[in-house]
Amino acid sequence: MKTMPLFGALLGSAALAATPALAQDTGTEPPPTEAPETAPPENSRPPATIDTDGDGVMDAWDQRGDGRPDTWDTDGDGAPDAFDQDGDGEPDPQ
Ligand SMILES: [Ca+2]
Ligand SMILES: [Ca+2]
Ligand SMILES: [Ca+2]
Incomplete structure (x- = not known):
């Protein structure tokens, strides 16, 4: 039960992060706000x-x-x- 909301939040933040990148396709790329798991x-x-x-x-x-x-x-x-x-x-x- 607890993993599903977290998973949804992760998906939601990923979608939010991806949207500006698509919108600013021709502009300056914003720096990533979250470091990926490295x-x-x-x-x-x-x-x-x-x-x-x-x-x-x-x-x-x-x-x-x-x-x-x-x-x-x-x-x-x-x-x-x-x-x-x-x-x-x-x-x-x-
Ligand atoms: Ca200890
Ligand atoms: Ca140590
Ligand atoms: Ca030793």
């Missing part, structure tokens, strides 16, 4: 699955599948930036 799926990591600091935000991955986190997002941007490559369960010093 992250290619093959380069994006799945969302973190482990909350290591208990703040309710997932911030680590268990890539080895041993039940312990081995990859961390320490700055909260969603991209991994710390790794445990020596297997001691702690992020390795850079």
Whole structure:
């Protein structure tokens, strides 16, 4: 139920965005108001699955599948930036 209104809103905004572009076919093209989704799926990591600091935000991955986190997002941007490559369960010093 919740996805349908959102989908409709997306379609509506897309139509609104497309209309001025068609009308100003010969004029100056307005800059896009919304950045498209630029992250290619093959380069994006799945969302973190482990909350290591208990703040309710997932911030680590268990890539080895041993039940312990081995990859961390320490700055909260969603991209991994710390790794445990020596297997001691702690992020390795850079
Ligand atoms: Ca957390
Ligand atoms: Ca990060
Ligand atoms: Ca380590």
